[in-house]
Amino acid sequence: MAMGRWLDRLLVLVIVCGIALAGLAAPASAHGQLVLSTPAKDSTVSAPMESLSLYFTEKPAPNAYFTITAPSGVRVDRRWSHGQPKRLDEPVQEYTLIDGVWEPNLFHTGFPAKIPVAHWPEKGPYVVRYQSVASDGEEVQGEVRFTYTGKTSGPPKGWEAPTDQPDPALLAALGQGGPTPTRAFGNATPQGASPSASVPQAGPQPAPPATPPPVPADSGTGVMVWLLPAVLVAGVGIMVVRAARRPSPQGANRRAPTGPRAKATKTTNTSKTPPARRTTAPRPAQRTKAPKRR
Template sequence: MGGRVARFVPGWWAVAVLMAGVLLIPAAPAAAHNSLTGSDPANGARLADPPTRIRLSFLARLDPGTTKITITGPDNVPASGGAPTISGSKVTVPFRAGAAGLYVVAYQVASSDGHPIKGEVRFTLTRGTPAAPPSATPTAAPSAVPGGPTAGQPTATPSGAPAPSSTVAVPGSPAADTDSDGGAPWWPWALGAALLLAALAGAIVLTRRRKV
């Protein structure tokens, strides 16, 4: 009985080794593929203060020649602040924050068997960077009316025409009785001289009659 058991023991060991080999065969290609193990910010994070850099960690060492990282913000605006820096299995990219909203970090790395691995990390900024203050707009000066005087300038008088007077002449007033050269009227003086001569002549005639 004991000899029969001893003859079958090597057969069971052969079966166990064969089954272990079958189970380990699928694990070999899986180990050859690279994969993301972590990120900062984490996938799905919501941040009030924007980070200064994005960091991704992978299972295997990264190749700088085949590693590609892009960061886009709302409306697909690029948000990378510079080229990525690779150190072993980690890659760091400067981040340039923009408007509040969803940001997508897309990556592409190569595995040891040459197979490319692609993926995304998404996070949300709850508040964006403040916008630049608007520049001051100069106030336009009022345009002059064609043919009219400009505000603040005196009205030009045509050459040869008398300047308009601010005094309104009333008929019968001294201002209305001035002649064209600006002097006083001459006819009152002539009338007074004539009356004086007539009175003098009458006085001479009366004196002579009294003497006769």
């Protein structure tokens, strides 16, 4: 009984440790990510908009790349620019790897990239794509999809759809090797922020790194790869041992004896008691009648 209780407690401890280690795994949230967009993701736009805005937890790199694609695949974006920072309704928590430890940080401000829309050629699903690199070297890329149901419009006079590609330095920082057409969203020259846009600076603007900064080797993710499965295997092993040592219910696996052994057992276990003697009360003596005198 003592061994069984000890195994039960050890099993509970193993399960609790496994859950705790799973919670301490390296966070998936990276620095400088998208936190807000106008229009919102998967929303419906019923009226034409002059520009779209994507808000990040830090200013996008100067050579960040943005495109807006109509349902037919044609691009309708103009050159993007930094916008006025906006305080977020709720702070966003992100993690930064410092000396091999993921440190949480709260961000209260969103830094927008404004992408003007030249025209709205058709109704249907539009896609906004973005590529950038955060100040700590993390990749920042993704897309925002929405549906346009408003009034359509033709291209402005002299308009030509953009055919530019991301900056080669940006692609190198993202680990894509170069401005190959299959890896880019456009087709030709690099795109950057508008030089005429002036935005209040909260601090010095970080220059885009040519290559991502090295991440410390001991980030804790390698340990988690083997430690968590080992804990789970240990827990399963303890459960198996516990089940093997658990006694079976009384009489569940016992078989009734047969043959002469059964008769001997029955004779041994059966006790005969002598029948109770029958006792009767003595009969009263008969009274004799006295002879009558004549």
